[in-house]
Amino acid sequence: MxxxxxxxxxxxxxxxxxxxxxxACAPQAAPTDGEPAAVESEGTAEAAAFTWSVDSDCGTCHGDDVASFDDASCPASQHAAMKDQCMTCHNDPNMERAHAKVTLDSEKKKATLKRTVVAxxxxxxxxxxxxxxxxxxxxxxxxxxxxxxxxxxxxxxxxxxxxxxxNCSSCHKLHTAxxxxxxxxxxxxxxxxxxxxxxxxxxxx
Ligand code: HEC
Ligand code: HEC
Ligand code: HEC
Ligand code: HEC
Ligand code: HEC
Incomplete structure (x- = not known):
């Protein structure tokens, strides 16, 4: 057993x-795409602080996911009109918790993303x-x-x-090919x- x-x-x-x-789909986001402005003062607790909200600029950290909407090899390109509506799909109530330990510190920002569920x-x-x-x-x-x-x-x-x-997302990825x-x-x-x-x-x- x-x-x-x-x-x-x-x-x-x-x-x-x-x-x-x-x-991910062929072209990755430009290397500078995901760098938050605060990265220059990296190291100070103040600069690294980040509190997620539905109004956060998702592209600061998820540049690849944003870029996927312009990539014809990604299903996201068929949802191009939703490029600025991340929260329509990512309405999972755990989003705030998933970001609880996220900081603007570049190292944490690159933490491997968990699998996420879209109902x-x-x-x-x-x-x-x-x-x-x-x-x-x-x-x-x-x-x-x-x-x-x-x-x-x-x-x-x-x-x-x-x-x-x-779920649909069990089989359908969105931001990858x-x-x-x-x-x-x-x-x-x-x-x-x-x-x-x-x-x-x-x-x-
Ligand atoms: C082709 C034969 C076959 C089919 C069809 C099959 N099983 Fe099994 N199943 C087995 C065998 C053989 C074992 C014992 C596996 C072992 O010990 O390695 C097993 C073990 C299990 C166990 C572990 C039992 C335990 O007490 O821990 C579960 C649970 C289980 N099967 C569920 C299912 C379910 C649900 C389905 C249908 C979705 C299914 N099985 C279809 C052959 C099958
Ligand atoms: C400051 C950087 C940052 C910002 C801004 C940010 N995220 Fe994240 N996000 C992360 C990091 C880092 C993770 C990985 C967390 C982990 O692995 O525990 C993550 C995880 C996720 C996940 C996966 C959640 C899960 O259940 O595993 C989704 C979906 C997500 N973010 C969407 C968004 C959306 C939508 C926005 C904008 C409203 C946003 N993020 C803003 C850094 C950020
Ligand atoms: C049309 C629905 C939809 C929209 C709009 C959407 N996503 Fe997703 N997203 C998904 C699905 C479905 C998954 C999970 C499947 C997968 O692994 O790709 C996912 C997964 C993610 C993940 C988890 C890890 C990864 O990269 O696959 C992050 C982070 C993410 N999305 C960020 C975003 C951001 C940022 C936006 C807005 C720019 C956005 N999403 C817009 C459906 C959507
Ligand atoms: C068990 C896996 C699985 C699940 C779950 C699933 N799909 Fe699919 N879906 C597929 C496969 C396989 C195809 C065929 C893709 C191909 O032809 O390459 C497909 C194709 C599609 C297509 C294109 C159909 C066309 O017109 O050709 C759409 C739209 C779609 N799925 C939407 C959804 C939605 C919405 C859900 C959830 C309600 C969902 N799928 C759940 C596996 C799945
Ligand atoms: C979460 C577990 C689970 C998953 C995932 C799952 N199944 Fe099942 N499936 C079952 C169980 C349990 C049954 C037995 C029927 C029942 O009692 O509901 C079943 C029954 C079936 C049957 C009917 C078999 C018969 O007796 O004639 C088919 C067909 C089937 N599944 C196909 C699929 C396919 C295709 C997928 C993948 C897209 C899938 N299932 C995914 C658990 C699952």
């Missing part, structure tokens, strides 16, 4: 490593995306085919509590550990 869990963890870790390796409802809100339409568009997509040859439309999963926990086709199978393997979509054929739980 333990080895099985470890295998799941290893698969997830591998997926993350892959995502990391595929990295599925955010993408479906205000009629931005219609699940029925998307499902129709991807009816022929076969990237989700298990080892028994069962193919599932990524936007038309059988309804269940488990499946409701899957990673494709959903790469991320999708790993999302399923988090639970369908044997790469078989049917659950109760091998054991009863």
């Amino acid at each position: 333990r080895s099985n869990r470890l295998r799941i963890i290893a698969a997830v870790a591998a997926a993350f490593a892959l995502a990391g390796a595929l990295g 599925r409802d955010t993408c479906l809100a205000s009629g931005c995306h219609d699940m029925t339409e998307i499902a129709a568009d991807t009816a022929d997509v076969t990237v989700l085919t298990d080892k028994n040859g069962t193919t599932v439309n990524p936007h038309d999963l059988p309804e269940s509590e488990d499946h409701a926990s899957i 990673d494709t959903p086709a790469e991320a999708a199978p790993a999302t399923c393997r988090n639970c369908h550990h044997a790469d078989v979509y049917e659950c109760n054929t091998c054991h009863d739980h």
Whole structure:
């Protein structure tokens, strides 16, 4: 049992490593893009102080994410009108906490970013995306085919509590060129550990 869990963890870790390796979209933000003005007086506690708010200038530190909206290889480019509306998607109530230890000090600023969640409802809100339409568009997509040859439309999963926990951002990156086709199978393997979509054929739980 333990080895099985470890295998799941290893698969997830591998997926993350892959995502990391595929990295950001081609042109990175200009090197100076992310340097806050306060960097000159780096070292003084006063200069390094930073309190995040919804009105903070996100680009001071997230230059690459801002730049992704102008990069045709990133899905962000299809959301170009939202370049100044980061908070429409990043409305996660934990944002303030995620930034609690952030300072304007250049070292901390480069801290590895955690994975962030954009709720599925955010993408479906205000009629931005219609699940029925998307499902129709991807009816022929076969990237989700298990080892028994069962193919599932990524936007038309059988309804269940488990499946409701899957967010669009589980498969769709926004600020990087990673494709959903790469991320999708790993999302399923988090639970369908044997790469078989049917659950109760091998054991009863
Ligand atoms: C002073 C620099 C700075 C500014 C300004 C800033 N951020 Fe961040 N942000 C960071 C750092 C550093 C992290 C990584 C925190 C960590 O790894 O714990 C982060 C993390 C995040 C994350 C990931 C959160 C998570 O749950 O892991 C998101 C999303 C994000 N920022 C969005 C924004 C948005 C939107 C704005 C503007 C409203 C903004 N940030 C302004 C430095 C900044
Ligand atoms: C259309 C929705 C949307 C908008 C608008 C948006 N983001 Fe994101 N962002 C996402 C999604 C989805 C993810 C998580 C998936 C991923 O890993 O790319 C994400 C991830 C992030 C992260 C976490 C690490 C990373 O770089 O992937 C940061 C930081 C971030 N966004 C900053 C921003 C900033 C700054 C803006 C505004 C300039 C912005 N986002 C606008 C959807 C959005
Ligand atoms: C299990 C992974 C997965 C999830 C979850 C997912 N998608 Fe997708 N999505 C895909 C794949 C795979 C494609 C096909 C991409 C391709 O053809 O390269 C796709 C394609 C799309 C497209 C383009 C469809 C077209 O017209 O060709 C849109 C828009 C989209 N997804 C939106 C969403 C939204 C919104 C959500 C959440 C409500 C979502 N997706 C959830 C995997 C996923
Ligand atoms: C959070 C865990 C979880 C994730 C992630 C998940 N599933 Fe499931 N899935 C389940 C469980 C548990 C069942 C068993 C059905 C039930 O009782 O709800 C199931 C059932 C199914 C079934 C029905 C199988 C049958 O008995 O006919 C299909 C098809 C399926 N999943 C496909 C997928 C695909 C494709 C993905 C990836 C996009 C996915 N699932 C991701 C937990 C998950
Ligand atoms: C192809 C056969 C097969 C299918 C299909 C399968 N499993 Fe398993 N599962 C196994 C085997 C074999 C083990 C024992 C793994 C080990 O010990 O390495 C296991 C172990 C587990 C465990 C660990 C049990 C424990 O007590 O810790 C869980 C939980 C589990 N499976 C859940 C699921 C769920 C949920 C599904 C459907 C999404 C599923 N399995 C589908 C073969 C399967």
